[in-house]
Amino acid sequence: MSLNTAFLLMAQYNGKAIIPLDEVRRDFFSHLTLPKFLRKLSSGDIALPLMPIETSQKCAKGVHLQDLADYLDKRRQMAQREFSRMSGWKKQM
Secondary structure, three states, rough: OOOOOHHHHHHHHOOOOEEEEEHHHHOOOOOOOHHHHHHHHHHHHOOOOOOOOOOOOOOEEEEEEEHHHHHHHHHHHHHHHHHHHHHOOOOOO
């Protein structure tokens, strides 16, 4: 069974296209403070595009739902490859 990550995120975030940064951090990076999360995003340690809502430096920032879905799907693929490598398990098609 294949679930669409973007569809599930739409349900989780009530159809928001842009998810506020503090909600993304709370739900997926709760081990990081907001400043540390921002540093990791800015440095590329977390490969997730940060989207300012307007041009002001002090404006609200968020993550586009599709970017978050793509990030989570990539992390899942990495985890599956690591699991397969460590266990010798091959996915049955």
